Amino acid sequence: MDRWVELRMTRQGILERKDPPRFSAIIDEAVLRREIGGPECLAAQLRHLAGCVAGPNIEIRVLPFSAGAHASPTGAFRIFTMEKPFPEVGYAETPKGAIYVESPDTQRFARTYDELRELALTSEESAELISATAEKLSR
Structure with missing residues (x-):
């Protein structure tokens, strides 16, 4: 448990560095x-x-709650956008394990994110x- 907490705290620190993502x-x-x-x-x-x-x-x-039905009824997902030469990556966890997709197949994730952002x-x-x-x- 201590190692898990240490990992999460280190990861959070990335957002506070001099040139954060x-x-x-x-x-x-x-x-x-x-x-x-x-x-x-x-x-x-x-x-x-x-x-x-x-x-x-x-x-x-x-x-x-007032936004109504969730635009992502299948659950949470993440989109990682990095500098070239790295492709955009979409990530979703499922009961059978994680799924990773690279651009251009990330377009569905991006559209869903945009829909959620409009409702948020x-x-x-x-x-x-x-x-x-x-x-x-x-x-």
């Missing part, structure tokens, strides 16, 4: 409400997340919702 995420509102570890733990996690979005290289948007709250609205949810949990 750009990170953009869309999270479902349910993530802000699911209390794993109790309300104090979730509130601390949300405060940390709210602090992260203050950085110029990090964009986090919340897909609100703005970065500012998302930061406000994240902070308000943390505050509510702290009471």
